[in-house]
Amino acid sequence: MAATDASPGGTATRGTRLIGAAAFVGVAWLVAFGLGFSPADRDQRESVRILYVHVPSAWLAYLAFVVTAVASGLYLFRRRHSLAWDRLAGASAEVGVLFMGITLVSGMLWGRLTWGVFWEWDARLTTTAFLFVTYIGYLAVRRLGGSHEQRARRSAVVALLAVLEIPLVHWSVVLWRSLHQEASVIRPDGDVKMDGLMLFTLFVGIVAFTLLYVWLVIHRQRTLTAEDALDDAGLDAAIAARRAEAVTAPEAV
């Protein structure tokens, strides 16, 4: 997924325009079905519509996490250490943080409207919250500075450690919550009975969001590639300026 023949004025290509259009159509469908065509839930009524945003966002948050982890692994363990993988990991993480935020906010809204509570300590929400914080840490590590290779190596290691850590967090939270069976009467998602049309809308949501994710990540990755290239291109100018110091520098101490 390296930067290919992007137009000089931006990062769009024919491919991304297609994907972008498809994503737009998908989101339009989602809005139509989500807000219009699909029925209100028997128990939750209109507030079930928030799930059409919440569940796809959650799916995307985890997809983004997997992509970041795989890209980090491909950067570290391939002989050539291609920075394109590092940039993909970074782009996916940034988009993933966005979707995680949407997941958490929509989950809280849905919980508030349906069950009267903003937050429930169930395994899914808690693990997503943890993933969110882990990603913020990952993005902070990416901004530590140094050369592109240093950034890539450090953040790749952190991402792979997160792959180890998140299942452990999830597992312990699941065990933890299983101690509190009586609280599971209130379960933010998963127990909602969905009929055919509602499931279809959910499916549309997942597809639309996935297209949106791909479109965002490609653009973001190309922007990152351009930023890195800018750093490198500036190098020649910087070298020339550096050498000029030799001409103008005062005689040595």
Add this chain to the structure above:
Amino acid sequence: MESPVVELDGVVAVLGGFPALAGATLTVQRSEIVLLRGPNGAGKTTLLRVCAGLVPIARGQATVLGCDLAVDRAQVRPLVGLLGHRNGLYLDLSVQENVRFWGATVGATPLEVDAALERLGLAGRLAGLSVRRLSAGQQRRTALACLVARRAQLWLLDEPHAGLDAAARDEVDATLRQAAAAGATVVVASHELERAGALATRCVHVVGGQIEAEPVPR
């Protein structure tokens, strides 16, 4: 003629986007003592760190002690000794404990360590003192003792005279000459003009990330 210890050719080294070295070329033969002079910010420290295998090379070629730094710069590290602006010591340990630790990383025996302490005049009472309580000159000598104990073949010293009084500076110079006589190669960055003649076999001027050679006025 044996191959040079240090061979840099058009080396560009980038630190945080800034080309600290912008095409440095330098050759150093064994047992030479080369003095690097130049204004602050000229790239002397980066040059030393490149030779120590700590800073990656963006462009150019560099071979130190037979190791190609572009291929694997980690390989050269155990063979060199780098003394930067700080001494690399553990302040709460004694002189002897510090030199023993660093010597142990290359498998030096306590006897070798004690010999190193002797050579630098740190045996006896000083050896048991915690580094934190030593004077700047004594701390610097401890750091040099670590280089001796580690059997470094290339000594890279970044302003080793800084903060020392005249007597301590003389001691440092004596140690460097001893090391060179024993077969090590020494590259020293220093602002000390007066020492050039007495200490160095060759003087080199670093400015704007590049190197201009100069003969030593004798």
Add this chain to the structure above:
Amino acid sequence: MTSWRIARLVAGKDLRIEWRSRVALNQVLPFAAVVMVMFAFALDRLPRPAGAEDSLLESVAPGLVWLASLFSLLLLVQRAFAVETDDGALDALRVARVDAGALFWGKTLALAAQLAVLEALLLVTAVLLYGTEVRASGVVLLIATWVAATFGLASVGTLYGGLAAGARGRETLLPLLLLPVVAPVLIGATRAVEAALGTGGTAIADGWPWVGVVAVFAVVFGAGGTLAFGPLIDE
């Protein structure tokens, strides 16, 4: 030099430094005790509800002990790496090309030793301040939890401490990275100690699965740390 000898060398060096400077003893330990007292200020509700077996503090004591341990871990890790960066020793370690895995194990073992003592003393503090009672039947579970959790925390601490060392803004980065990661240990060790002490009527048998969780964590990060430490501290 074999890796094991290097690890022993580094661990010995770290412990010797602590012995001389007594920073953990004089600063971190009192900090942990102060934290335990602050917990009491914040959490102890008066009057105790009628008929309640344990006061609030007693029932949450295991969690508070581990929380105080985690906060102290942050300080211990920062100290462990401050020792390396104070006089540029970390650079010298890179130049000496000390085997990164051995370096990791050395620092982890030294950190674990200090942490273990701290945790034991925190339990004693809980007994004194919160009225916690230790029952003989739970001692084996208690010790197993202690070993597994200490090991896991020390590995993770050394790993992320190495990352944060020598980086900009290192003090604020370490808690952000470390605290979420150690959540499984907090959850698991607290539940296990609750079972060992019988807090809230928990049976001892309930605690062993939790020790399992913590042990898996320790193994995963012990192994992961050995591999990851090198790339993280290298320039």
